[in-house]
Amino acid sequence: MLDDIYFMNLALNEARLAQEAGEIPIGCVIVCNEIVIAKAHNLTQTLNDVTAHAEMQAFSAAAEYLGAKYLKDCTLYVNVEPCPMCAAASYWTQIGKIVYGTKDTKHAHIDRTILLHPKTVWVGGVLEEKSAKIMQDFFQKKR
Amino acid sequence: MLDDIYFMNLALNEARLAQEAGEIPIGCVIVCNEIVIAKAHNLTQTLNDVTAHAEMQAFSAAAEYLGAKYLKDCTLYVNVEPCPMCAAASYWTQIGKIVYGTKDTKHAHIDRTILLHPKTVWVGGVLEEKSAKIMQDFFQKKR
Numbered sequence A, B: 001m002l003d004d005i006y007f008m009n010l011a012l013n014e015a016r017l018a019q020e021a022g023e024i025p026i027g028c029v030i031v032c033n034e035i036v037i038a039k040a041h042n043l044t045q046t047l048n049d050v051t052a053h054a055e056m057q058a059f060s061a062a063a064e065y066l067g068a069k070y071l072k073d074c075t076l077y078v079n080v081e082p083c084p085m086c087a088a089a090s091y092w093t094q095i096g097k098i099v100y101g102t103k104d105t106k107h108a109h110i111d112r113t114i115l116l117h118p119k120t121v122w123v124g125g126v127l128e129e130k131s132a133k134i135m136q137d138f139f140q141k142k143r
Helices: A004-020 A054-066 A084-093 A128-142 B004-020 B054-066 B084-093 B128-142
Strands: A027-032 A035-041 A074-080 A097-102 A121-123 B027-032 B035-041 B074-080 B097-102 B121-123
Touching: A004 A027, A004 A035, A004 A054, A004 A074, A004 A097, A004 A128, A027 A054, A035 A054, A054 A074, A054 A084, A074 A128, A084 B084, A097 A128, B004 B027, B004 B035, B004 B054, B004 B074, B004 B097, B004 B128, B027 B054, B035 B054, B054 B074, B054 B084, B074 B128, B097 B128
Parallel strands: A074 A097, A097 A121, B074 B097, B097 B121
Antiparallel strands: A027 A035, A027 A074, B027 B035, B027 B074
């Protein structure tokens, strides 16, 4: 079934690719009419670019795929709540919906929803445990 | 003299390149030890990418130039106050200072300073009139 669980598992697959490359394991997919039009994972170390978050790459790739500026009919699935940069980037894309797995505890003091486009639906807690575990495992190994 | 006025004029030159390409005229430079290490202008139309703001491109280019992840000893000069996405991106770069020309009136309700790295110095109003005029001229011609 092509539901939130299905697409979040695809985002988690992307997160695993990041993990294998030694990157913080955050991955995402962008879906439009039940079709995955972009997938990406965090590449900040690989590209030596602290802005190379999964979501930023996926926004650019999705617009390229659609040949359209806006992602109004699309949903972003990402295992960790988007950071303020990515949330504010989503404002520009006017993306229809953002579904994330686990909360971003690092920037918890910044309410992401004030940064979103007013029409963007914001949903958290999909595959929350799995989404959190991959992050916890990564940082435990780092220590 | 290599002062704020000098570097803001370079940012305005970049803004003019955007304007000539039919883009919203926002341009920037990143300076490190009085040397310009990156310059960029808004390319959202040209690249069909709503996240292709001048600052985002300059952050990536500056890190590439330095071969370093962080821009702690650098200053960003940009003719318009960075939007929430670019301000939040600057958090990740840990840039030392941001100097802008005129206020961003479109997202005035979002306090950019809560998005910055705690060590980033935030200064506005350098060549304010010139910085505002290029924007006003652009939007007047659009109407």
